[in-house]
Amino acid sequence: MAQLTQEELNEFRGYRQETNKLAGVLGELHFQKTLIDLELDKVKAAVQATVSAQQKQLKDLGVKYGDGSINIETGEITPVAAN
Numbered sequence: 001m002a003q004l005t006q007e008e009l010n011e012f013r014g015y016r017q018e019t020n021k022l023a024g025v026l027g028e029l030h031f032q033k034t035l036i037d038l039e040l041d042k043v044k045a046a047v048q049a050t051v052s053a054q055q056k057q058l059k060d061l062g063v064k065y066g067d068g069s070i071n072i073e074t075g076e077i078t079p080v081a082a083n
Contacts, residue, residue, distance in 0.1 A: 061077075066079055066080075067079070067080040068080050
């Protein structure tokens with residue numbers, strides 16, 4: 001039966017330890033990515049809700065004041081010119 005030299009065995013053990021360490025790091029990174037993905041989903045839902053609320057408000061304001069552009073600083077509405 002053949003046997004590894006001590007140097008070969010130490011080198012093999014070193015690679016095995018490094019592989020195990022990298023597997024642990026990979027697992028931790030995957031876990032962190034999962035948490036980030038969950039947070040991204042929350043932010044995306046908040047963006048969607050905000051955009052929908054803004055669109056509804058613009059529609060309501062259009063009904064109340066007519067079509068135009070709003071100066072965000074002053075609140076002044078400039079009517080759309082009729083062609």
